[in-house]
Amino acid sequence: MQLNPLAVSMLNLLVCGGIFFICFCRVIATDGRVLLRVRVKFCLIGGTAMWVGVSPMWGSYAGMEILSFTSSVAVGLLAETFQWRHGPPASVRVDTMPASLRRDL
Amino acid sequence: MTTPAAPYDIIALLTLAGGIIFSNPQLAEAVAPHAVVCFAALIGGLYALSRKTADQEMPNKRKKSAVFLLRIVGMALIVTIPAATLIAPHLGLEESRFLFAPLALLLGAIGDERKEFLEWCFSFVMRWKNPKQGE
Numbered sequence: 001m002q003l004n005p006l007a008v009s010m011l012n013l014l015v016c017g018g019i020f021f022i023c024f025c026r027v028i029a030t031d032g033r034v035l036l037r038v039r040v041k042f043c044l045i046g047g048t049a050m051w052v053g054v055s056p057m058w059g060s061y062a063g064m065e066i067l068s069f070t071s072s073v074a075v076g077l078l079a080e081t082f083q084w085r086h087g088p089p090a091s092v093r094v095d096t097m098p099a100s101l102r103r104d105l
Numbered sequence: 106m107t108t109p110a111a112p113y114d115i116i117a118l119l120t121l122a123g124g125i126i127f128s129n130p131q132l133a134e135a136v137a138p139h140a141v142v143c144f145a146a147l148i149g150g151l152y153a154l155s156r157k158t159a160d161q162e163m164p165n166k167r168k169k170s171a172v173f174l175l176r177i178v179g180m181a182l183i184v185t186i187p188a189a190t191l192i193a194p195h196l197g198l199e200e201s202r203f204l205f206a207p208l209a210l211l212l213g214a215i216g217d218e219r220k221e222f223l224e225w226c227f228s229f230v231m232r233w234k235n236p237k238q239g240e
Binding site for chain 2: 023042046
Protein backbone atom coordinates (compact mmCIF):
# COMPACT_ATOMS: atom_id res chain seq x y z
CA MET A 1 0.00 0.00 0.00
CA GLN A 2 1.54 3.30 -1.10
CA LEU A 3 0.76 6.06 1.36
CA ASN A 4 0.51 9.68 0.33
CA PRO A 5 3.87 11.25 1.37
CA LEU A 6 2.12 14.46 2.35
CA ALA A 7 -0.28 12.56 4.62
CA VAL A 8 2.66 10.82 6.29
CA SER A 9 4.37 14.20 6.69
CA MET A 10 1.26 15.67 8.30
CA LEU A 11 1.07 12.77 10.75
CA ASN A 12 4.77 13.28 11.41
CA LEU A 13 4.13 16.97 12.09
CA LEU A 14 1.54 16.05 14.72
CA VAL A 15 3.91 13.59 16.39
CA CYS A 16 6.77 16.10 16.30
CA GLY A 17 4.49 18.73 17.77
CA GLY A 18 3.77 16.35 20.63
CA ILE A 19 7.48 15.70 21.16
CA PHE A 20 8.14 19.44 21.25
CA PHE A 21 5.38 20.00 23.80
CA ILE A 22 6.73 17.28 26.10
CA CYS A 23 10.28 18.67 25.86
CA PHE A 24 9.01 22.22 26.38
CA CYS A 25 7.15 21.23 29.56
CA ARG A 26 10.21 19.41 30.90
CA VAL A 27 12.55 22.28 30.07
CA ILE A 28 10.42 24.78 31.98
CA ALA A 29 10.43 22.43 34.97
CA THR A 30 14.26 22.42 35.07
CA ASP A 31 16.78 24.97 36.24
CA GLY A 32 20.50 25.14 36.97
CA ARG A 33 20.20 22.36 39.57
CA VAL A 34 19.45 19.77 36.89
CA LEU A 35 22.30 18.04 35.08
CA LEU A 36 23.47 19.98 32.04
CA ARG A 37 23.34 16.92 29.79
CA VAL A 38 19.66 16.35 30.64
CA ARG A 39 18.76 19.97 29.86
CA VAL A 40 20.69 19.89 26.58
CA LYS A 41 18.99 16.59 25.70
CA PHE A 42 15.51 18.08 25.91
CA CYS A 43 16.56 21.26 24.10
CA LEU A 44 18.01 19.29 21.18
CA ILE A 45 15.17 16.76 20.97
CA GLY A 46 12.51 19.48 21.12
CA GLY A 47 14.19 21.80 18.62
CA THR A 48 15.06 19.13 16.09
CA ALA A 49 11.59 17.57 16.38
CA MET A 50 10.07 20.84 15.20
CA TRP A 51 12.71 21.03 12.46
CA VAL A 52 11.78 17.56 11.21
CA GLY A 53 8.08 18.28 11.57
CA VAL A 54 8.05 21.31 9.30
CA SER A 55 10.67 19.99 6.84
CA PRO A 56 8.02 19.49 4.10
CA MET A 57 8.09 23.25 3.77
CA TRP A 58 11.36 22.94 1.84
CA GLY A 59 10.44 19.77 -0.01
CA SER A 60 11.83 17.18 2.43
CA TYR A 61 8.85 14.88 2.94
CA ALA A 62 8.91 12.39 5.79
CA GLY A 63 8.60 8.71 4.97
CA MET A 64 7.42 5.86 7.15
CA GLU A 65 10.97 5.47 8.49
CA ILE A 66 11.01 9.01 9.88
CA LEU A 67 7.47 8.65 11.20
CA SER A 68 8.27 5.42 13.01
CA PHE A 69 11.42 6.95 14.51
CA THR A 70 9.67 10.09 15.74
CA SER A 71 6.84 7.95 17.13
CA SER A 72 9.41 5.88 19.02
CA VAL A 73 10.98 9.04 20.47
CA ALA A 74 7.53 10.23 21.53
CA VAL A 75 6.78 6.90 23.23
CA GLY A 76 10.16 7.03 24.97
CA LEU A 77 9.42 10.49 26.35
CA LEU A 78 5.91 9.48 27.41
CA ALA A 79 7.34 6.46 29.24
CA GLU A 80 9.22 8.84 31.57
CA THR A 81 6.13 10.91 32.31
CA PHE A 82 5.53 9.18 35.66
CA GLN A 83 9.04 10.09 36.88
CA TRP A 84 8.63 13.73 35.83
CA ARG A 85 5.15 14.24 37.24
CA HIS A 86 6.42 16.32 40.18
CA GLY A 87 9.27 18.05 38.38
CA PRO A 88 12.79 16.73 37.72
CA PRO A 89 13.39 13.33 39.37
CA ALA A 90 16.14 13.00 41.97
CA SER A 91 18.34 11.03 39.57
CA VAL A 92 18.88 14.08 37.33
CA ARG A 93 19.27 16.73 40.02
CA VAL A 94 22.73 17.68 41.20
CA ASP A 95 21.60 18.68 44.70
CA THR A 96 20.00 15.30 45.52
CA MET A 97 22.64 13.12 43.90
CA PRO A 98 25.00 11.08 46.17
CA ALA A 99 28.35 12.86 46.53
CA SER A 100 30.25 9.94 45.01
CA LEU A 101 28.19 10.16 41.81
CA ARG A 102 27.95 13.91 41.66
CA ARG A 103 28.79 15.44 38.31
CA ASP A 104 27.69 18.91 37.36
CA LEU A 105 27.46 17.88 33.75
CA MET B 106 -17.20 14.47 -14.64
CA THR B 107 -18.08 14.78 -10.98
CA THR B 108 -15.83 16.77 -8.68
CA PRO B 109 -14.27 14.77 -5.80
CA ALA B 110 -15.97 15.10 -2.42
CA ALA B 111 -14.38 17.44 0.12
CA PRO B 112 -12.29 15.65 2.79
CA TYR B 113 -14.08 15.11 6.10
CA ASP B 114 -11.46 13.29 8.20
CA ILE B 115 -8.77 15.32 9.94
CA ILE B 116 -5.80 13.69 8.22
CA ALA B 117 -7.20 14.36 4.75
CA LEU B 118 -7.91 17.95 5.76
CA LEU B 119 -4.41 18.46 7.12
CA THR B 120 -3.01 16.88 3.96
CA LEU B 121 -4.96 19.33 1.84
CA ALA B 122 -3.82 22.30 3.94
CA GLY B 123 -0.26 21.03 3.92
CA GLY B 124 -0.32 20.64 0.16
CA ILE B 125 -1.29 24.26 -0.20
CA ILE B 126 1.35 25.54 2.23
CA PHE B 127 4.21 23.12 1.65
CA SER B 128 4.30 22.60 -2.09
CA ASN B 129 5.25 26.10 -3.12
CA PRO B 130 8.93 26.08 -4.16
CA GLN B 131 9.21 29.87 -4.15
CA LEU B 132 7.95 29.94 -0.60
CA ALA B 133 10.42 27.23 0.35
CA GLU B 134 13.34 29.14 -1.13
CA ALA B 135 12.39 32.34 0.68
CA VAL B 136 11.66 30.65 3.98
CA ALA B 137 14.68 28.32 4.22
CA PRO B 138 17.30 30.76 5.69
CA HIS B 139 14.76 32.15 8.14
CA ALA B 140 13.75 28.59 9.10
CA VAL B 141 17.38 27.78 9.94
CA VAL B 142 17.56 30.87 12.16
CA CYS B 143 14.20 30.07 13.72
CA PHE B 144 15.03 26.51 14.73
CA ALA B 145 18.56 27.27 15.89
CA ALA B 146 17.16 30.10 18.03
CA LEU B 147 14.46 27.73 19.29
CA ILE B 148 17.08 25.26 20.53
CA GLY B 149 19.07 28.07 22.11
CA GLY B 150 15.94 29.58 23.63
CA LEU B 151 14.97 26.23 25.17
CA TYR B 152 18.42 26.09 26.77
CA ALA B 153 18.00 29.63 28.14
CA LEU B 154 14.62 28.56 29.50
CA SER B 155 16.15 25.52 31.19
CA ARG B 156 18.57 27.80 33.10
CA LYS B 157 15.81 29.91 34.64
CA THR B 158 14.75 29.13 38.20
CA ALA B 159 11.99 26.54 38.14
CA ASP B 160 9.18 27.73 40.36
CA GLN B 161 6.73 24.84 40.24
CA GLU B 162 3.94 27.00 41.71
CA MET B 163 4.25 29.92 39.31
CA PRO B 164 0.88 30.59 37.64
CA ASN B 165 0.70 30.55 33.84
CA LYS B 166 4.22 29.15 33.65
CA ARG B 167 3.68 27.58 30.23
CA LYS B 168 2.18 30.74 28.77
CA LYS B 169 5.02 32.91 30.10
CA SER B 170 7.61 30.44 28.83
CA ALA B 171 5.96 30.29 25.39
CA VAL B 172 5.98 34.11 25.23
CA PHE B 173 9.66 34.07 26.23
CA LEU B 174 10.45 31.63 23.41
CA LEU B 175 8.49 33.67 20.88
CA ARG B 176 10.34 36.79 21.98
CA ILE B 177 13.75 35.12 21.70
CA VAL B 178 13.01 33.57 18.31
CA GLY B 179 11.56 36.87 17.06
CA MET B 180 14.66 38.74 18.19
CA ALA B 181 16.89 36.19 16.52
CA LEU B 182 14.93 36.41 13.26
CA ILE B 183 15.46 40.18 13.20
CA VAL B 184 19.06 40.36 14.40
CA THR B 185 20.81 37.23 13.11
CA ILE B 186 20.92 37.74 9.36
CA PRO B 187 22.12 41.38 9.48
CA ALA B 188 24.66 40.49 12.20
CA ALA B 189 25.94 37.53 10.17
CA THR B 190 26.24 39.75 7.09
CA LEU B 191 28.32 42.24 9.12
CA ILE B 192 30.52 39.66 10.82
CA ALA B 193 31.23 37.32 7.88
CA PRO B 194 33.75 39.56 6.04
CA HIS B 195 35.78 40.01 9.25
CA LEU B 196 36.05 36.23 9.59
CA GLY B 197 37.10 35.80 5.97
CA LEU B 198 33.88 34.06 4.95
CA GLU B 199 32.57 34.62 1.45
CA GLU B 200 28.99 33.81 2.39
CA SER B 201 27.32 34.87 5.60
CA ARG B 202 24.83 31.96 5.60
CA PHE B 203 27.34 29.70 7.38
CA LEU B 204 26.95 31.95 10.43
CA PHE B 205 23.14 31.90 10.55
CA ALA B 206 22.72 28.77 12.66
CA PRO B 207 25.62 29.31 15.15
CA LEU B 208 24.73 32.98 15.67
CA ALA B 209 21.03 32.22 16.15
CA LEU B 210 21.91 29.40 18.58
CA LEU B 211 24.14 31.76 20.56
CA LEU B 212 21.54 34.55 20.62
CA GLY B 213 18.88 32.10 21.76
CA ALA B 214 21.10 30.57 24.45
CA ILE B 215 21.99 34.01 25.85
CA GLY B 216 18.28 34.79 26.22
CA ASP B 217 17.68 37.68 28.59
CA GLU B 218 21.11 37.46 30.21
CA ARG B 219 22.82 39.82 27.80
CA LYS B 220 24.53 41.82 30.56
CA GLU B 221 25.99 38.71 32.21
CA PHE B 222 27.19 37.41 28.84
CA LEU B 223 28.91 40.70 27.99
CA GLU B 224 30.56 40.78 31.44
CA TRP B 225 31.78 37.22 30.92
CA CYS B 226 33.16 38.10 27.46
CA PHE B 227 34.94 41.14 28.88
CA SER B 228 36.51 39.17 31.75
CA PHE B 229 37.51 36.40 29.32
CA VAL B 230 39.24 38.90 27.03
CA MET B 231 40.99 40.57 30.01
CA ARG B 232 42.22 37.18 31.31
CA TRP B 233 43.39 36.22 27.82
CA LYS B 234 45.31 39.47 27.36
CA ASN B 235 46.74 39.57 30.90
CA PRO B 236 47.10 35.96 32.08
CA LYS B 237 49.35 36.85 34.99
CA GLN B 238 46.74 39.18 36.52
CA GLY B 239 44.23 36.33 36.61
CA GLU B 240 46.40 34.16 38.85
